[in-house]
Amino acid sequence: MEKDRSRTQQAILFASIRLFARHGYGRTSLAAIARAVGIQKPSIYNHYKGKDDILQDIFDFFLSTSQLPSEPEEMLSRRAAHCLHGTPASVTPATALLTELIEWYLHDTDDPLLSDAWIMLLSEQFLNNQAAQIVLQITEQFVEFFRVTFLWMHRQGMLPDISHPEQLGETFGYAIHGFHIEYILRRHHEMPSGEIRARMRSLAVQFGAGVDLVPDPAVS
Template sequence: MTSETSKRSPKKEAKSRTSTKEKIFNVSIDLFSQRGFNGVSIREIARDVGIRESSIYNHYRSKDAIMNSIFQYFKGELIKMRPPEARNREDMGQITPEVFRRRAHSTLNLFNDPKMEKIFRIISNEQFRDERAKEIVLDYLIREPYSFSKKVIEIMISNGKIDKVDPKVKAMEFQYPIYSLFLENLLLRSNNSDTSLNEKLIEDHLDHFVNSLKKE
């Protein structure tokens, strides 16, 4: 009933090459990031994958369902990269100011992955009209990193590791510039413009902030 060459069970498929569903997923990321959700048709996706439009519907219920899986993937990757300290209350005890530099670098690193970079573009482009995109920007890219920074600062103060500062303001002064610097970085990259000044600013910011926390 099954011939190994022409038919494969979905479970064994991961072994050899990318499944059609994965191809649809990847092609959609490419196209959505280039022309926006509304600027891309199911036909284009199908053409780039190499199948007919109607076949798409065997894998995703609708164009919007593809978008949804892209958002889910992005959130999953962000959660996976959260530092252990963000989840493990006990680890907070041994924390040093260097944790800020480390987390910033791993975030920047995550977006060196072309897939994540493209999804960030999609999210930026949809942030004011798609509730899912808005939630990602607000909760995953702004508030959670801010809250984490604030908590770390509070703990370092109560541990006597750093001098007394206002955790609300200090956390903001660390975290908020990073989003803008990062957006600038991705805009420049999408332009093939030089990012060296921007990257210097990022490193200067990290240095300056970590130093400002060191006890006198």
């Protein structure tokens, strides 16, 4: 659950996320945070014990805002009903749904604050054990979400008849997660990121259609 924060505390939290993502946790001073918020440095201590206390609050904030749906199946039915309406016949239902899920996920990434919080975590993951635990936990939740998605699509008859849809879902989830980090990295440095979006969409086609994974019946 999102915890209550005063306006000033929230301003400190958000400014810290931005500064840590730009300059690194180790290279950002409390003075710089106070300057960004427009308060005196000692005022920070009314809200936080110090930089490490702000870091803890960023971890809480990130965990509470990047929750995947607790009832994925209900969400999948809703998304599927929405995206299949008006999908051209050349696109398989599974591809349409996977594409919709990727777009929904990237939409979250377009939130500069959440994106900066990810950057901060990824930059600290080797230096801070807790940051590593959170990165691994979020990755695991993400992969699990696609495992459930592939099982659900399989039960709905949206996938070709395969024996282990959950394995396919895990592979898809890990690949999308990897692309996602590269996407954040490129955007952060203002490098071209369109190709990464295209690769994600192409993965949705590949996994949703099974086209290239299935032997050509004309040949085999």
